Amino acid sequence: xxxxxxxxxxxxxxxxxxxxxxxxxxxxxxxxxxxxxxxxxxxxxxxxxxxxxxxxxxxxxxxxxxxxxxxxxxxxxxxxxxxxxxxxxxxxxxxxxxxxxxxxxxxxxxxxxxxxxxxxxxxxxxxxxxxxxxxxxxxxxxxxxxxxxxxxxxxxxxxxxxxxxxxxxxxxxxxxxxxxxxxxxxxxxxxxxxxxxxxxxxxxxxxxxxxxxxxxxxxxxxxxxxxxxxxxxxxxxxxxxxxxxxxxxxxxxxxxxxxxxxxxxxxxxxxxxxxxxxxxxxxxxxx
Numbered sequence: 001x002x003x004x005x006x007x008x009x010x011x012x013x014x015x016x017x018x019x020x021x022x023x024x025x026x027x028x029x030x031x032x033x034x035x036x037x038x039x040x041x042x043x044x045x046x047x048x049x050x051x052x053x054x055x056x057x058x059x060x061x062x063x064x065x066x067x068x069x070x071x072x073x074x075x076x077x078x079x080x081x082x083x084x085x086x087x088x089x090x091x092x093x094x095x096x097x098x099x100x101x102x103x104x105x106x107x108x109x110x111x112x113x114x115x116x117x118x119x120x121x122x123x124x125x126x127x128x129x130x131x132x133x134x135x136x137x138x139x140x141x142x143x144x145x146x147x148x149x150x151x152x153x154x155x156x157x158x159x160x161x162x163x164x165x166x167x168x169x170x171x172x173x174x175x176x177x178x179x180x181x182x183x184x185x186x187x188x189x190x191x192x193x194x195x196x197x198x199x200x201x202x203x204x205x206x207x208x209x210x211x212x213x214x215x216x217x218x219x220x221x222x223x224x225x226x227x228x229x230x231x232x233x234x235x236x237x238x239x240x241x242x243x244x245x246x247x248x249x250x251x252x253x254x255x256x257x258x259x260x261x262x263x264x265x266x267x268x269x270x271x272x273x274x275x276x277x278x279x280x281x282x283x284x285x286x287x
Contacts, residue, residue: 021178022150026186030068033175036161037072037144040173044075044142047170051075053141056101058086058094059206060184060195061146061176066098067191068175069144076144077102083133084109085208085229093196104137114236120244120257121237121270124213133208144173150180216272237267 012020024032037052044052054069056062056078069076078101080094094101113132114121122129163172176184181204188195198206207214209222209229223230241263244255260266 018149018178022180024178026179026183029176029179029183030187033068034072036173036175037069037074040142040162040171041072041074043171048141050077050141052077052173053138053143054078055138055143055145056080056098057146057206058090058098058196059146060188060199061148061179063098063193063195064179064184064187065144065146065176067187067193079104079137081134081136082106083208085210085232087196087198087206087209087226089198090196090206093194097194106133106136109232111232111236111239114233115239115243117240118244118249120240121233122212123270127213129208138170140170142171142173144175146176147174148179148184149177212270219271234267237270238263241266 041051051074052069054066054076056066057080066078069078078098080098080101081104084106110129110133113129117128119126119128161174161177163174164170179187187193196206209226210219210233211222212219214222241257245257245263247255249255257266260269
């Protein structure tokens with residue numbers, strides 16, 4: 001009696017595919033990134049004749065992203081979103097080495113937004129500041145950002161090479177989404193690229209000074225180094241307190257700040273918020 005041999009086919013899981021993409025040699029990742037950027041250029045030009053809108057922050061990931069677009073030889077414009085509270089060293093780096101980058105300036109400063117926003121100081125659970133300061137620009141363009149999956153489990157789960165904006169459904173390209181930290185630094189050194197001096201001082205990631213998403217320890221470190229920026233946060237918080245303390249919401253309910261008796265109690269609570277173990281998918285962090 002003949003028995004037909006049965007072959008069990010291996011079906012890779014999504015995790016298997018992700019790990020394969022992350023583990024590929026850097027040379028392959030560079031080639032694939034350039035190939036992908038070139039592949040979608042025609043689509044980018046159809047959306048806007050200026051080409052790609054490349055989000056640029058001056059951080060290590062964004063300078064690698066911008067270099068890949070330059071190497072691809074496609075039409076693009078790099079744009080920096082001015083948060084008004086980025087490290088001075090970072091601003092100096094951008095002005096010196098990337099003077100061609102365009103700037104998006106916010107309508108109001110962070111201090112003004114804190115003082116007038118119904119939620120007051122942002123926290124890692126109420127991160128309204130991200131949309132105002134880090135996610136503006138690129139409307140009507142094929143946008144590209146330097147987000148990377150290995151940065152956090154949340155980003156790993158949310159981002160792929162090709163994505164659609166959650167609101168207007170415009171495409172977003174993430175050419176380095178599977179790159180590791182080692183890939184980023186190897187590429188930077190290989191191409192002899194300048195980078196912000198803060199990385200050599202122990203900063204592994206750069207972001208808004210005092211950002212609550214960085215956790216209390218990093219926040220204290222930021223304010224010790226740049227005390228003038230702590231004053232910006234505190235003045236905004238004080239103006240919010242003076243404007244909304246004792247004033248009910250539109251529904252006539254007490255605001256959340258009513259749990260605090262004094263401004264100092266409110267301010268100290270914000271400074272001592274719990275550590276964040278996984279960064280939310282928020283562009284307060286520099287790509």
